[in-house]
Amino acid sequence: MDVQTISDEELRRLPVLTALSEEQLGRVRRGARLVQLVEGEHLFEHGQKAERFFMLRDGRIKLYRLSPEGDEKVIEIIRPGQSFAEAVMFMEGKRYPVSAQALVRSELVAFDNATFLQILRESVETCFRVMAAMSMRLRARVNEIEALALQNATLRLVNYLLGEVPENAGDTAEIRLPAPKNVIASRLSVQPETLSRILHQLSDKGLITVQGRTITLHDIPALRRYGGLA
């Protein structure tokens, strides 16, 4: 399996590659490599020099930070179709600010930063797309900071669940957690025990049903009121 076999169409599905010409896309592809990871394998580590950014094709990647004591905080769980680490090439030092590890066997495309920077110089349109992507992430991080500072564990969980609900959903939805509960717990900055208890409480109130990684939300409007968000 080789990068060359990936269709233009698939690559262009990435917002930051959408606006590229045939020729530019060709260059990007030539600089790219296909990467396969087994469960638990690391893609990069915090502090490592960044030479590539990525698109996940299949599997699941966890971005996280480790404290000196070894405590882990999951910053984000990447799913197929998402790109990540595009912003690192603009940081001074160009070092990954987080570590990335495969939660399950995964396949990704690794794009070369140098090549992409070259193309950015030729395509203002693509610059705009990169800026749009970065601003989205920036806003997401601010939301996360607010959540950590102003919301308790239950609120954070409820809002997280609501964020997992598909756009077109009605008053009820069934969602599947993108990772084991202990990873979700870290993503929410809560201990696994606490997550388990909160899930139980919400079940008791009849708001949700939990079956392994599958969670059914029985009354989304009620949960929204609970979460108190737009």
Place this chain on the structure above:
Amino acid sequence: MDVQTISDEELRRLPVLTALSEEQLGRVRRGARLVQLVEGEHLFEHGQKAERFFMLRDGRIKLYRLSPEGDEKVIEIIRPGQSFAEAVMFMEGKRYPVSAQALVRSELVAFDNATFLQILRESVETCFRVMAAMSMRLRARVNEIEALALQNATLRLVNYLLGEVPENAGDTAEIRLPAPKNVIASRLSVQPETLSRILHQLSDKGLITVQGRTITLHDIPALRRYGGLA
């Protein structure tokens, strides 16, 4: 007092304006306005449509979020020379993700987003500077998330104080808090009472001396060991 009287030099000190031609800078200036705020006055509110971004010339601006219950989380305290809200023009919806309020009488330059976007289309170099600025902020936010998730109140305070130390400082430094302690407390996601207590504890240990808003760090290496950061 009028925007026209601001020197090119002062404007170019802003990284995102450094690379502009004489003519482009002229256009930016023509789209800009000078804004004066008295203490407590708001520059914009969370959710408001964003038509401008800003450079602070004098004073101090606090960027913050409010919970539905009215609790406040200070995201950042802006100081003279800094620009902010440049990323908002790329967000979908183009609404400010935070509120901005003057902590003291302040003066700022308000740049027109539409004008600036036009210039970005002409200057890839400026796009790169915007991306660099955004990536810095992104990393800062990730650091903040880690701090909230993995560090206790004392650690957050120590690291905050260390962040205030000038580059050229030796083993000791005197710093001045950029805002009243209750604002710093919110910035650190701690109650004012708790901040007061922690400050007191660090004094007791002889690590710092507190005199109003002025804090003397007596042993920066020891504080670094304490904070446990690079």
Place this chain on the structure above:
DNA sequence: GACTGAAAATGACCCGTCTCAAGTTTCCGG
């Protein structure tokens, strides 16, 4: 230099979440 309201400090108590220690269930590889 006394007056006043805001900011800060202090004490007592409380609560949400963590920690530690067992269970229990689920999921795989053989």
Place this chain on the structure above:
DNA sequence: CCGGAAACTTGAGACGGGTCATTTTCAGTC
């Protein structure tokens, strides 16, 4: 289909930081 490890749940107890109430300090100001 079995055995073992990992994931998850549950209970008991501890603790960091929050809350509330009160006092002290300080910056202006008349």
